Amino acid sequence: MVLIILSWLYILFTTVNLGYAFTIALRIKIKELGTASFLGLFSTALLAGFWAVFGRISWEFHIFLLGLNLLLTVKFNVGIVGLYKEFFRQVKNLSLALKILLPIVSLLIVAQCASAPFLPDNESYYIQTIKWLDEYGFVRGIANLHFFFAQVSGWHILQSAFSFSFLYGHFNDLSGFCLLLGNVFAFFRLDDYFRKGRRIDLVVGLLPVANVFLFSFISSPSADLPIYVLTFIIFYIFMLQYKKMTAAGFTILCLFVLFAMLIKVTALPLLILPIVSYARHYRKLHNINEILIVSALTLALFLLKNSIVSGYAFYPLTSIGRLQVNFKVPMAIVNFYADFSKYEIFMLSEQQYREAGGWSLFLRWLHLPKLDGLFNMLAVVLVAFTPLLIYKYFNKQKFWILYFVMVLGMVFFYCTSPQYRFFLNFILFFSFLWATVLLSNRKVVLSMLWIATFVTAVLLFVPVGMGRFTSNKQLLSGSRFEVSYLVFPHSNSKSGTAFETVENGNLKYHSPIENSFFWGDGDGDLPCVNKVQVDYFQNYYHYRPQQRGNSLKAGFYSQPVLDDSLQILIRSRN
Structure with missing residues (x-):
């Protein structure tokens, strides 16, 4: 835990510096430390990503990053120190209950990150993808070695930049840092709700309730986790700025959406929000040259990394952008993975899948066992009944736009890759929107947070069989905190195989x-x-x-x- 905390302090220092400088370059002002850190993560991902085109992300990159850090600290010292002062002021002004809860939740996040990684994807390609980036950068045709390496994400580029593998080999916890930033943001919004009574503050403020579930993502660099956190922030910015969109608000909205899309293409539906915002306020937002430049850099990095590692510029879309290079992954292997994924998602054999009709597949999807079926049903219920909720309690255009984004996203993912983790961000947000109607009392909200925190702690410290929640054999053994992790975290892999x-x-x-x-x-x-x-x-x-x-x-x-x-x-x- 101690080593993780030290690494996170350096990550915070670096990302706040870069994030603040990023906003200065884009001629906007920010007030929150968390916003600066998220934007710093985005700028680091761009820097490290283009660096990886030419070489490894190792000590050479960190010498460059350290020099840049020192330069920015001297150049923007007053503004950066101001962000820290504002952060401590916000913490000081929290209610007593939130002041107690925030450090407890923070320590639990670090403890989970120090424990054994949980997700199967960590063992299949997270660890190896980051190792390749650390030692070689982007490698031509690496997806031919293991097709999952084609899924290298902006989040894995970031984890590579902050894995410090040349110093220590067990840092693999950037998702935990992201969840901590998200929880701090949520606690501040919840405090705003207690003071001002805005419903959107309560929706975002309930994010820590989801820690019970989200903790399973944070002891390995899952690219899904940052999408969940960023979605809440993106929705929050969009809702606050909907009527009176400022140039700064629009720029920050665009940057968060671009960051999410660089992390994972499942964030694509979120692109609707800056498009709608620009269409409504284009007279005030006529000068968007800076946003176009950042968008072009993001797209260029996306196309470059895909082209290098797989030979398909728009991967996971493989019907276009096929490069004529000898390291392009054969279509036979690409098609195998696409078909294999469909059969696995529906838990059917190839013959069963091909014989099933569209309606029977949908019913099968709804009745998948355990968490899969539960979240699938919840998604359908939200799509079906949320219009009634919005019409009765939130009958404003901005809520209908968010609902449209959710429906579009869920339909898109059902038709391409119907895994609930790809639209869990929508499930969580709209579930909390329902919760604000039923549970808006201060005492009730705080009770929910305390209960969720207690359950999270129990799952972390007490071994619990996961068979009741999932049918995935790789998820049956959960991770549990041990005293030995107080200083040194568990290794990056839960497998001890030779x-x-x-x-x-x-x-x-x-x-x-x-x-x-x-x-x-x-x-x-x-x-x-x-x-x-x-x-x-x-x-x-x-x-x-x-x-x-x-x-x-x-x-x-x-x-x-x-x-x-x-x-x-x-x-x-x-």
């Missing part, structure tokens, strides 16, 4: 000896991939990953291979 060295053609790679699941590779040395996975694609799709040159930096490509029967046939003819 690795074997395997040779296949010109590729020598490390494979976990205990193959817990098909996509898993864990925390092995580079290059690392599951032998079962490599053999599967070679035997059934006749491709194997190979190096493009003598060094790993040269990248990988998929080499066509013939199965044994074809090889025998060719030899007999020769």
Whole structure:
């Protein structure tokens, strides 16, 4: 815990400096430390992302970052110190209950981050993606080695920048830092609600209630978690600025949306909000050159990273932007992953999925076991009944626009990848909107926060079987805090498996000896991939990953291979 806190203090120092300088460059003023830190995370992601095009994100990048930090501290000392003073003033003005709750929640977040990582994706590609960025930057065709590496996110670029792997190998907790910023923002909004009675402050202020569920995302760099937090802030900015949008408010709204989209394409529906805002206030917002420049840089980084790692500029969209390069992932493997994901989401075999009609698939989706089915049903209920809520209690255009964004997002994700985690941000926000009608009393709200915090602590310190919540075998064992984590956090992987060295053609790679699941590779040395996975694609799709040159930096490509029967046939003819 101690080491994580020290690393977060440095991250806060760095991101506040960069965020403040970012706003000065865009000619806007901000008052909150958290806003500056989020914008600093965005600017760091852009800097580190373009750096990774040319080289590794390691000590060289941090020398550059440290020099930039010192320069900005000297240049903008007065303004930056003012942000810290305003932050401590806000904390001082919190009600007694919130002053007690905030440090408790903060310590629980750090404790969870120090515990063993929980998510299967951490073992399949988070750890390895960040390792590649730390040691080589973006690598050509890395998705040929493990197709999940095509999903490298702006959040993984950020985690690489703040993993400090050249100093210590167990920092993997940027999502926890993000949730802490989100909780602080929520506590300030809740205090505003107690003072002013604005309903939107209460909706955002209830975010800490979701910690019970969100804690499962924060001991590994899940790209979903920042989308949940940023959505609440984006909705909040949009609601406050809807009638009288200022140039600064519009710029901040755009920056948060761009940051979310760089992190994950699931944030795409949020783009509607700055478009609507500009359409309503374009006479006051005619000069948007700075926003266009930042948008162009964000899009350029998105296209560059996708082009380099997979050969598909607009990945996950693969029908356009296919580069004519020898390291492009074969469409056979791309299609396998797309089909495999559909079958897995609905928990059906290939034959069952192909025989099912649209309506039967929808019913199947609604009745998936445990949390999957629960959140899917909740999403449908919110889509169906929220119009009644808005019409009776919030009958204003801005609420209808947010509802439209939710419906569009849910329809889009159901048609592409119907996993509840992709629209959980909408589920949480509109569930809390319902809650504000039923539970708006100060004592009731504080009681909810105390209960949620208590349950979160119990789940953190007491081992709880996860079988009642999920059918995913990789999620059955939760993580629990241990005394040994007070100083040193758990390693980045929950798997303690050893690795074997395997040779296949010109590729020598490390494979976990205990193959817990098909996509898993864990925390092995580079290059690392599951032998079962490599053999599967070679035997059934006749491709194997190979190096493009003598060094790993040269990248990988998929080499066509013939199965044994074809090889025998060719030899007999020769």
